Amino acid sequence: MINELVAKIQKTNAPIVVGLDPMLKYIPEHVTGKAYKEFGETLEGAAEAIWQFNKEIVDNIYDLIPAVKPQIAMYEQFGVEGMIAFKKTVDYCKEKGLVVIGDIKRGDIGSTSEAYAVGHLGKVQVGSKSCYGFNEDLATVNPYLGSDGVEPFIDVCKKEKKGIFILVKTSNPSSGEFQDRLIDGRPLYEIVGEKVAEWGAQHMGESYSYIGAVVGATYPEMGKALRKIMPKAYILVPGYGAQGGKGADLAHFFNEDGLGAIVNSSRGIIAAYKEEKYAGFGAENFGAASRAAVEDMQKDIASALK
Numbered sequence: 001m002i003n004e005l006v007a008k009i010q011k012t013n014a015p016i017v018v019g020l021d022p023m024l025k026y027i028p029e030h031v032t033g034k035a036y037k038e039f040g041e042t043l044e045g046a047a048e049a050i051w052q053f054n055k056e057i058v059d060n061i062y063d064l065i066p067a068v069k070p071q072i073a074m075y076e077q078f079g080v081e082g083m084i085a086f087k088k089t090v091d092y093c094k095e096k097g098l099v100v101i102g103d104i105k106r107g108d109i110g111s112t113s114e115a116y117a118v119g120h121l122g123k124v125q126v127g128s129k130s131c132y133g134f135n136e137d138l139a140t141v142n143p144y145l146g147s148d149g150v151e152p153f154i155d156v157c158k159k160e161k162k163g164i165f166i167l168v169k170t171s172n173p174s175s176g177e178f179q180d181r182l183i184d185g186r187p188l189y190e191i192v193g194e195k196v197a198e199w200g201a202q203h204m205g206e207s208y209s210y211i212g213a214v215v216g217a218t219y220p221e222m223g224k225a226l227r228k229i230m231p232k233a234y235i236l237v238p239g240y241g242a243q244g245g246k247g248a249d250l251a252h253f254f255n256e257d258g259l260g261a262i263v264n265s266s267r268g269i270i271a272a273y274k275e276e277k278y279a280g281f282g283a284e285n286f287g288a289a290s291r292a293a294v295e296d297m298q299k300d301i302a303s304a305l306k
């Protein structure tokens with residue numbers, strides 16, 4: 001899947017992943033109103049609203065970008081109905097030709113990680129049959145439990161030609177609390193980065209590994225160091241837009257081939273219609289506002305990489 005992702009990034013000239021994180025407060029009233037009329041102010045109504053919201057956004061942007069990243073918590077909060085909307089979103093985006101990164105941030109003891117890996121990326125055995133569960137193309141993985149927690153994902157990725165992004169240095173303000181701690185004089189995120197490079201060597205695509213990393217746009221200097229430590233890892237870079245990351249911060253996350261990083265924006269794209277810059281579109285045209293925001297993000301990144 002990493003080869004397909006790289007090819008789509010080159011084709012669209014947009015190293016961008018749009019985060020489908022549909023919080024209800026970002027969904028225009030005409031969408032929620034219709035869903036609640038049909039299903040009531042219920043979990044089903046919420047799930048219908050997030051599905052319709054996602055669909056409208058995807059229909060407006062799918063030709064501009066290589067990938068989307070639905071964040072599972074935004075669906076899971078609505079229970080089983082939310083998870084159905086998650087699955088519908090994954091399937092619809094794949095139908096539209098998008099690579100789907102399941103933002104699931106999983107990682108546990110070996111047997112449990114195996115179940116997560118099978119459920120999200122692989123096939124689960126049911127009697128004599130094997131069936132896909134959620135079937136995303138890639139997923140985010142939390143490495144805190146060590147190799148036991150990560151290797152089951154790598155095994156499934158090898159079988160399925162799929163990939164993962166391992167959390168190395170996250171974008172949030174308190175990420176340094178543990179991740180920056182010095183161990184034998186070196187920050188923990190560098191040690192995790194080295195491990196990502198080692199895991200990645202086991203499962204290489206054409207030019208990049210199926211095993212990538214997450215490094216926040218909010219820490220560009222650390223991104224620069226990590227780029228060198230894991231040259232073959234694709235870096236998923238969240239934190240652009242709503243969390244303050246700017247185009248100018250991104251250059252160091254890329255390799256000299258102009259590849260190697262894919263930048264996420266969630267609220268900055270899906271809730272663009274709420275920003276002053278795109279207010280002219282109006283809530284009715286939230287999908288068109290998202291399209292304009294993707295076009296602006298693409299230009300911003302392109303000019304940062306010149």
Ligand SMILES: O=C(O)c1cc(=O)[nH]c(=O)n1[C@@H]1O[C@H](COP(=O)(O)O)[C@@H](O)[C@H]1O
Pocket residue numbers: 019021071103140169170171172214215216238239240241242243264265266267268
């Ligand atoms: O793994 C991630 O995607 C992730 C890692 C990280 O370090 N920081 C981070 O913000 N994310 C996710 O990226 C998205 C960022 O959303 P926005 O801040 O709205 O663009 C959310 O879905 C976060 O869960």
